Amino acid sequence: MTRKRRSFTPEFKLEAASLVLDQGYSVPEASRSLDIGETILRRWVKQLEEERGGTTPTNxxxxxxxxxxxxxxxxxxxxxREKVIL
Known part of the structure; x- marks a missing residue:
């Protein structure tokens, strides 16, 4: 049985990471309550920390x-690119 890959909006990712960084939830607590994996939530938290620090993400x-x-x-x-073409 194949499992369909879920996609999440940037707003959802921001809110999920904010639960951990701003509202004091642990990653396991937040991932259980949102029904998402801990690994992906940790990635979003890390990305949000970097963005708040001024780093522009590649994704x-x-x-x-x-x-x-x-x-x-x-x-x-x-x-x-358009300038080079002209």
């Missing part, structure tokens, strides 16, 4: 500020 950002930075970086890259 989809969780915080609105980092999402905006990623959008602007993508726009700059696209404009630079």
């Amino acid at each position: 989809k950002a969780l915080t609105p500020e980092q999402q905006k930075i990623q959008e602007l970086e993508a726009r700059i890259n696209r404009l630079e």
Whole structure:
């Protein structure tokens, strides 16, 4: 029997990681209450800590500020490619 891979929105990931970082839940408690794996929750918590520290993630950002930075970086890259073509 194959299990369907679940996907989560950036908002859900942010809220889940915030439970651990801001509201004092342990990773096991939060993962049980949200019905997600501890490993993925630990990854989200680590990513949120890095984003709050000012590091732009390589994957989809969780915080609105980092999402905006990623959008602007993508726009700059696209404009630079267009400039090279011209």
